[in-house]
Amino acid sequence: MIGTVLAALVLLVVIGPVPAARALEIRTLTSPQGIPFWLVQVSELPVVTVDFAFAGGTRIEAAAKAGAATLASGLLVEGAGDMDGPAFQDALAARAVEFSTGVDRDAFSGSFRSLATEAEEAAKLVGLALTAPRFDADDIERDRQQLLVSLARSAENPQAIASRSLLAGLFPTDSYGRDTDGARETVAALSREDLVAYVSRQFTRNRLTLGIVGDITPEAAGRVVDLAFARLPAGEARPKAEPVSPSFFGETVVDRPIPQTIITFALPGILRSDPDWFPAFVMNHILGGGTFTARLFREVREKRGLAYSVGTTLYPLDRVGLLYGYAATRNDRARETVQVIRDEIARFADEGPTEAELAGAKKYLTGSFPLSLDGSGAVAGLLVTMQIHHLPPGYLDDRSSLIEAVTADDVKRVAKRLLDTDKLSVVMVGQPADGAGPAAPAAARISEDGARSTSHSSIQ
Amino acid sequence: MSASSSPVRRRPRPGRLVASLLVTSALLAGTPALAETPPSIAAATATAAAEAATPLLGAKSRVLENGLTVVVVEDHRMPVVSHMVWYRVGAADEPARRSGIAHFLEHLMFKGTEQTSGDEFSRLIAENGGRDNAFTSYDYTAYYQNIAADRLDLVMRLEADRMTGLRLRPEDATTELQVVIEERRSRTDNDPQTRFGEAYRAMVYAGHPYGRPVIGWPDELKTLDRDDAVAFYKAHYHPSAAIVVVAGDVKAEDVFRLAAGTYGRIPDTAGFDEAKRVRPAPAPLAGDRRLVQDAAGVASPSWRRSWLVPRAEVFGRDREEALDLMTFAMGGSSTSPLYRRLVVDEGIAVQAGAYYAGARDEGQLMVYAAPAPGVSITRLEAAVERALADILKQGVAPDVLERARTRMLADAVYARDSVSSTANMVGAALATGETLERIETWPQRMAAITGDQGMEALRAVMGPDQGMATGVLLPEGLSVDDPAPAVAATAVTPPSSEGTVH
Numbered sequence: 034m035i036g037t038v039l040a041a042l043v044l045l046v047v048i049g050p051v052p053a054a055r056a057l058e059i060r061t062l063t064s065p066q067g068i069p070f071w072l073v074q075v076s077e078l079p080v081v082t083v084d085f086a087f088a089g090g091t092r093i094e095a096a097a098k099a100g101a102a103t104l105a106s107g108l109l110v111e112g113a114g115d116m117d118g119p120a121f122q123d124a125l126a127a128r129a130v131e132f133s134t135g136v137d138r139d140a141f142s143g144s145f146r147s148l149a150t151e152a153e154e155a156a157k158l159v160g161l162a163l164t165a166p167r168f169d170a171d172d173i174e175r176d177r178q179q180l181l182v183s184l185a186r187s188a189e190n191p192q193a194i195a196s197r198s199l200l201a202g203l204f205p206t207d208s209y210g211r212d213t214d215g216a217r218e219t220v221a222a223l224s225r226e227d228l229v230a231y232v233s234r235q236f237t238r239n240r241l242t243l244g245i246v247g248d249i250t251p252e253a254a255g256r257v258v259d260l261a262f263a264r265l266p267a268g269e270a271r272p273k274a275e276p277v278s279p280s281f282f283g284e285t286v287v288d289r290p291i292p293q294t295i296i297t298f299a300l301p302g303i304l305r306s307d308p309d310w311f312p313a314f315v316m317n318h319i320l321g322g323g324t325f326t327a328r329l330f331r332e333v334r335e336k337r338g339l340a341y342s343v344g345t346t347l348y349p350l351d352r353v354g355l356l357y358g359y360a361a362t363r364n365d366r367a368r369e370t371v372q373v374i375r376d377e378i379a380r381f382a383d384e385g386p387t388e389a390e391l392a393g394a395k396k397y398l399t400g401s402f403p404l405s406l407d408g409s410g411a412v413a414g415l416l417v418t419m420q421i422h423h424l425p426p427g428y429l430d431d432r433s434s435l436i437e438a439v440t441a442d443d444v445k446r447v448a449k450r451l452l453d454t455d456k457l458s459v460v461m462v463g464q465p466a467d468g469a470g471p472a473a474p475a476a477a478r479i480s481e482d483g484a485r486s487t488s489h490s491s492i493q
Numbered sequence: 494m495s496a497s498s499s500p501v502r503r504r505p506r507p508g509r510l511v512a513s514l515l516v517t518s519a520l521l522a523g524t525p526a527l528a529e530t531p532p533s534i535a536a537a538t539a540t541a542a543a544e545a546a547t548p549l550l551g552a553k554s555r556v557l558e559n560g561l562t563v564v565v566v567e568d569h570r571m572p573v574v575s576h577m578v579w580y581r582v583g584a585a586d587e588p589a590r591r592s593g594i595a596h597f598l599e600h601l602m603f604k605g606t607e608q609t610s611g612d613e614f615s616r617l618i619a620e621n622g623g624r625d626n627a628f629t630s631y632d633y634t635a636y637y638q639n640i641a642a643d644r645l646d647l648v649m650r651l652e653a654d655r656m657t658g659l660r661l662r663p664e665d666a667t668t669e670l671q672v673v674i675e676e677r678r679s680r681t682d683n684d685p686q687t688r689f690g691e692a693y694r695a696m697v698y699a700g701h702p703y704g705r706p707v708i709g710w711p712d713e714l715k716t717l718d719r720d721d722a723v724a725f726y727k728a729h730y731h732p733s734a735a736i737v738v739v740a741g742d743v744k745a746e747d748v749f750r751l752a753a754g755t756y757g758r759i760p761d762t763a764g765f766d767e768a769k770r771v772r773p774a775p776a777p778l779a780g781d782r783r784l785v786q787d788a789a790g791v792a793s794p795s796w797r798r799s800w801l802v803p804r805a806e807v808f809g810r811d812r813e814e815a816l817d818l819m820t821f822a823m824g825g826s827s828t829s830p831l832y833r834r835l836v837v838d839e840g841i842a843v844q845a846g847a848y849y850a851g852a853r854d855e856g857q858l859m860v861y862a863a864p865a866p867g868v869s870i871t872r873l874e875a876a877v878e879r880a881l882a883d884i885l886k887q888g889v890a891p892d893v894l895e896r897a898r899t900r901m902l903a904d905a906v907y908a909r910d911s912v913s914s915t916a917n918m919v920g921a922a923l924a925t926g927e928t929l930e931r932i933e934t935w936p937q938r939m940a941a942i943t944g945d946q947g948m949e950a951l952r953a954v955m956g957p958d959q960g961m962a963t964g965v966l967l968p969e970g971l972s973v974d975d976p977a978p979a980v981a982a983t984a985v986t987p988p989s990s991e992g993t994v995h
Binding site for chain 2: 150
């Protein structure tokens with residue numbers, strides 16, 4: 034009996050390509066007050082999710098005001114209009130509204146979700162928070178203390194140190210090099226006026242991108258959009274994306290008395306708008322993408338048992354692209370781990386992918402895409418990301434063929450361009466023992482500092 | 494197993510999975526709790542949530558001849574499926590001195606069978622556009638694939654194959670043990686908060702295997718080998734010990750047919766009997782059981798206190814749900830009375846809350862807090878005790894209870910938004926002793942719980958006569974009577990006792 038099962042198993046190896054995802058029907062609409070938004074209407078579950086992003090984020094903070102965006106973000110649920118913080122939070126809770134906001138290096142983003150029957154009430158509350166945040170003195174002080182504690186904690190956290198040090202090294206004078214939560218001195222000095230100045234510059238219709246998913250008609254969705262966003266000012270035009278060049282710096286060790294060395298590393302990456310985006314995307318998947326079949330995973334973890342996690346990801350910021358990597362391993366093998374990673378990067382640049390790797394990557398990257406749409410929140414995030422990257426609604430239909438069109442030569446070309454070990458920049462946090470060979474890192478999860486954490490960033 | 498790609502999941506509301514994710518709904522009409530106050534916005538929302546999620550899942554299930562349970566939740570919004578195999582065995586079932594073996598075996602399950610050698614398993618999944626992983630907890634070990642719905646047959650064949658067909662090479666076990674040791678370093682050894690959580694849990698659950706870390710004690714972990722893994726595998730991995738959960742774009746009858754043709758062909762040699770999973774009882778909490786530790790790398794002090802909750806068969810399953818609701822009402826969010834009083838009104842804490850973590854055996858109710866700058870742990874503890882005494886005496890306000898109920902019901906609707914969270918919710922509930930019928934009818938019960946019932950359950954667990962344990966973690970060199978450092982007090986992550994390891 035087992036034999037029968039297994040015989041059938043073997044046949045499955047030659048299965049054909051995964052069929053394209055059932056197309057999502059994206060409607061590009063405009064609210065009665067003239068605000069554009071994308072909508073995917075799904076009626077099976079009576080829930081509505083609205084995702085939004087305002088272009089800017091920590092990029093529009095002055096260096097001396099670093100942390101203003103994060104502090105303002107946290108204070109949005111601490112009261113708005115006539116309601117103080119507890120009253121505002123009770124109003125959200127009574128309707129089971131989920132409302133969250135976050136800040137990254139290129140945007141301020143947020144999301145709210147409610148039962149379909151409560152969508153308009155939810156939108157009113159969010160609209161109030163965006164247009165009339167109270168920023169009461171007591172609340173500012175409490176949240177400031179919380180943020181300072183959080184900064185103190187992340188100053189002790191090896192993974193946070195590793196990703197922060199990497200970005201600070203790459204961008205010593207640019208906002209990209211700063212912690213998105215700001216610094217202790219700047220946070221301590223922020224005033225109410227600084228917060229008001231930040232939100233009035235940040236929350237404008239010209240910077241806004243919107244995606245809605247759920248059991249809601251286009252008309253009702255338009256009302257929701259206007260209730261939440263129509264009272265915002267038009268504001269100045271979006272900031273221009275002036276390119277910035279990373280300062281690749283070699284290797285840095287941050288000494289910490291911990292048994293495991295946390296490793297982060299970076300190489301040149303690629304902008305989302307680059308014509309070589311998809312070859313780079315395929316290349317990253319083969320080298321260090323998030324499956325158990327990637328080369329770094331095989332070489333570092335499966336063959337040598339050096340690390341629990343190891344991998345790379347494309348990190349496309351608005352003004353620069355990076356290839357970001359991570360690993361973590363015991364101190365006495367950290368340098369060996371870095372050397373293995375370095376060797377694999379160099380080998381990829383020399384040899385490119387095998388045909389089997391290329392075919393496997395294409396199958397995975399096309400076939401797994403529908404999995405990223407599990408849940409209306411994921412879809413709403415995708416709608417926002419697509420618009421931020423200027424992708425048309427038809428992108429979802431074209432995506433598979435764009436990936437299928439990538440050739441081995443394409444991947445090899447982009448590997449030569451990006452996988453330059455002379456530029457490999459490595460941070461090791463821990464006490465990597467001295468050993469032969471250049472240092473190399475070992476692993477950690479990508480922290481918020483190292484990669485954008487919202488769903489908006491992960492369009493691929 | 495898990496590489497860098499641990500599954501991204503919305504953090505469930507603290508509390509028992511059964512109650513937290515699963516739930517929805519309500520038939521609120523005429524419940525005593527509502528009778529106490531005029532209809533509120535929260536009550537109206539709860540009604541809407543209830544209507545929205547009836548029936549809760551509409552799951553279909555079947556038990557195959559070999560004892561394997563199959564549960565299907567159809568969801569046709571996207572052409573994907575989440576397929577999970579839950580083995581009713583976990584870290585709490587490990588032999589003495591072999592802590593970590595359940596999780597180590599979970600890693601080794603990716604090392605191949607006669608038919609799929611080496612990394613073939615994961616390569617097949619990936620080439621078919623799927624994502625796979627696994628995780629281990631105290632009461633269960635689960636393996637899953639999320640994949641295009643028309644590939645369900647592939648993953649069912651692969652899982653059925655490795656249910657009894659694992660072939661382990663000695664060198665795979667040797668290398669993988671190093672990976673797990675690195676995992677422990679990342680997860681625990683590098684993090685003073687986690688190290689403290691591990692020691693605290695051992696104190697709370699003294700005598701019960703829930704007191705061990707799932708990943709294993711360091712000295713035992715390093716001695717595990719292939720033979721331990723194989724012995725554990727042969728003892729516990731059988732069809733009758735497994736629950737297969739499939740959620741997504743499939744028809745239940747098709748799934749049952751596929752299951753019969755794959756899992757159904759495996760003979761059951763063990764005859765899993767839930768009643769035989771007998772673990773030692775935890776020592777009763779008595780006296781001032783307390784762990785105070787200061788450690789390098791700790792930026793700010795924190796305080797926690799736990800009470801043990803008897804097993805559901807003893808405590809009562811309905812009563813346990815009342816406890817879940819009341820604990821969430823008391824301290825489940827920043828709108829709850831514990832947070833409002835200690836953080837907002839008195840300003841003595843920067844974080845305060847409570848949660849209930851249910852399990853197959855004894856559960857745990859935890860209250861936690863972190864002091865504001867200038868406040869000592871001793872002062873904080875006294876303030877928390879006053880707040881708890883008042884809640885135990887007076888209960889919570891009706892609108893507080895209704896907001897909690899609304900949130901729990903709505904969370905159940907939200908959980909259904911994703912096939913993977915749906916499958917998780919079902920599997921975790923069934924693997925810890927719930928029945929499908931109780932899952933489906935959870936909303937009605939949740940809607941009917943009264944404030945009095947909630948308080949009765951709460952007092953039974955944390956009343957003045959009940960034993961408890963207390964934990965304090967401090968920055969290096971600080972004592973419980975020292976004021977918290979100015980920069981040390983805030984966004985403290987609530988302690989977790991869930992103990993799931995990938």
